[in-house]
Amino acid sequence: MISLPDSAFRRLSSLALAEAGLDLQEGKQSFVASRLQKRLRATGAQDFEVYASLVEGSDPAAVEERQYLISALTTNVTSVFREPHHFALLARALKALDRGRSDPLRIWSAGCSTGEETLSMAMICRCVFGPAWIAHARILATDIDYISLSIAKSQFGDPSLIVALQDGAAAALGTRGDTPRVDISDLQAGITYLRHSLIEPLPVPRPFDIIFCRNVTIYFAADIQRTVQADLIDRLAPDGLLCLGHSERLLIEDSDLRLIGQTSYAGKSSSFAEIVPCR
Ligand SMILES: C[S@@+](CC[C@H](N)C(=O)[O-])C[C@H]1O[C@@H](n2cnc3c(N)ncnc32)[C@H](O)[C@@H]1O
Structure with missing residues (x-):
């Protein structure tokens, strides 16, 4: 060496x-x-x-x-339905925030790695909204690593991936045996992939209803972690949901977000959250 x-x-x-x-x-x-x-x-x-x-x-x-x-x-470790509690919360948020077909919910999977997180989110959208889920929600998946992104974009036919997505959704939603059969292409149809570094401005003007940025900022220098989190908060709708990774926490103390579950935060006007005291 x-x-x-x-x-x-x-x-x-x-x-x-x-x-x-x-x-x-x-x-x-x-x-x-x-x-x-x-x-x-x-x-x-x-x-x-x-x-x-x-x-x-x-x-x-x-x-x-x-x-x-x-x-x-970069460290690209990821898996389907990693940290499953976030996906049960995602389902609740989707139902509460749904604006109907005219104005799809805007979801950001920030630091999506090879796409398993994003596909899991899409699977929950599919379960909640049915076959026409992309009329109700669209997902932006971003990562700095173009190799991971190209793997994410090409995730299609692997039968074991489909089984893992169906099993994961059933476990997250408590609907064992009642999860729809899906093609990965139906999930990919609602996902847009973009190479983006979280330390640069995202070229997307409108706020997101739901942001997952999990196990990404943990690798950043502390000041950058704060700046990136402040940007995520700025980009979250006032009634939105933000999920961080299991070893991350919100470093911005004066935000209006409330801790509503394990590393899960809701905007101040959210209606889907059972509020628990901040730890
Ligand atoms: C450990 S993976 C997390 C994947 C997924 N979010 C999860 O929790 O399973 C971390 C990802 O963050 C990405 N990443 C690291 N620095 C980044 C940056 N500055 N901007 C965007 N993505 C970044 C890496 O390329 C990697 O794919």
Whole structure:
């Protein structure tokens, strides 16, 4: 394994911070070294100083290599119906917030990785609204990692994925044996994928009714985590639902959001939430 000297580590971690908000400042040197070995091989860089110079530039090759760098340094672990309590809450929110076919609900799966989270959300929409679910809700799925996104977009025929989605929905909704049979294409039809870094403005003007941003900001530097969360809150409708990941919590204390369940927050005028005291 090619070793990563301190100076190259500082250069690469600064880039990861600037591009993706990733906190690689302390104790992550061996992680970075091992994750980037394959990029050294792919680019032919003989050491990390050469690789850092290659990736720091502004020419198209450097811009492209930065995408590979970020892809190599992000953690993309995900699964169908991960943290299932959020999906029971999602179903409640969908029913309460539904505006009918003329104005579909706007849902954001931020940091969607390879798409299992987004497909699980779409499956709940399908169960709640029926075969014409995309008249009632649309999902935007974003991630910084273009490799994960391309996998997400191409999730279609795997029979075990369909079974996992149906079983997960049945468990979340308590409807075992009564979950509709679906094609992944019916779920994908209501999802739009977009490469986007959460530290950059999202080019979407209207607020979202529901935002899932789970197990993403945990990797960010603390100040960036706050800024991103403030942006998520700004983008959430006043009666909306925000779900974070199991080891994340809202760092913004003066927001109008209320904690309504495990890492789940509702806007102040929401009607779907049984309010529990904030912890
Ligand atoms: C651990 S996965 C979480 C996937 C899914 N939300 C879940 O909980 O199962 C974290 C995802 O966040 C993405 N990510 C990391 N930094 C990001 C950024 N600055 N903007 C958008 N996505 C980012 C990674 O590419 C990765 O796919």
